[in-house]
Amino acid sequence: MLKGLFNLPLRALEGFLNSVFSLMSLQLTSPGYSCISKRAKTVKVNYRPPCRGAIAHLVVDATGLKVYGEGEWKMRKHGKEKRRTWRKLHLAIDAATHEVIAAEVSLESVADSEVLPTLLNPLRRKVKQVSADGAYDTKKCHKLLKRRGCKPTIPPRKNAGYWEEGHPRNEAVSALKSDELKQWKQENDYHQRSLSETAMYRYKQLISPKLSLRDYNGQVGEALAGVKVMNKVIGLGMPIRQRVN
DSSP states (O other), rough: HHHHHHOOOOOHHHHHHHHHHHHHTTTOOOOHHHHHHHTTTTOOOOOOOOOOOBSSSEEEEEEEEEEOOOOOOHHHHOOOOOOOEEEEEEEEEETTTTEEEEEEEEEEETTTTHHHHHHTTTOSSSOOEOOOGGGOOOOOOHHHHHHOOOEOOOOOOOOOOOOTTTTTTOOOOOHHTOOOOEEOOOOOTTTGGHHHHHHHHHHHHTTTSOOOOHHHHHHHHHHHHHHHHHHHHHHOOOOOOOOOO
């Protein structure tokens, strides 16, 4: 958590901890950076916030965290290299509290819709509504949400067709074909899905847009530790908007 919060390399993290122990006059020594790196591969991060009853609206999305690769300026001037590696961070956000309820890390080749069961199945809380973008417009995702008793708010793709008669998705498809999709989104509070974009921006600004560890299991622990830090910061309080005349 300290590594993510202060954006420190492992060697600097070791020195930082030793400095803190010295200021506190404690006869303690930080583990070595190699020990911390090995520990990151097996640590289990408990990032979930305390259970507070049912979740009225859950918003889901994914973003990429860079492992290898050059920056945007180098790409624009000289093009991209072959060695570009990313990991995908999938987040499920409570629209009311902005907290991360579920998080998963996957390879960049994994589709967003494939991770939705991994996000929702461990949850023991009642979820009333789930909003996601068109990447989750699959029969498996709709079947999962129906089994959990969630109202799906997923806009259909541009070439979407009708499913079996009476399926709730057909209403969204009808809105798409009649150019009333914007109205459908407003009626179903789809605008709340933008909170997932806000959460991903918050993660990249507060923690980091890239991963420093090279082992995949270590990268999972590093990303989830960042999620825990973000939930801790959100727990301290969120900004309140107030209109000024």
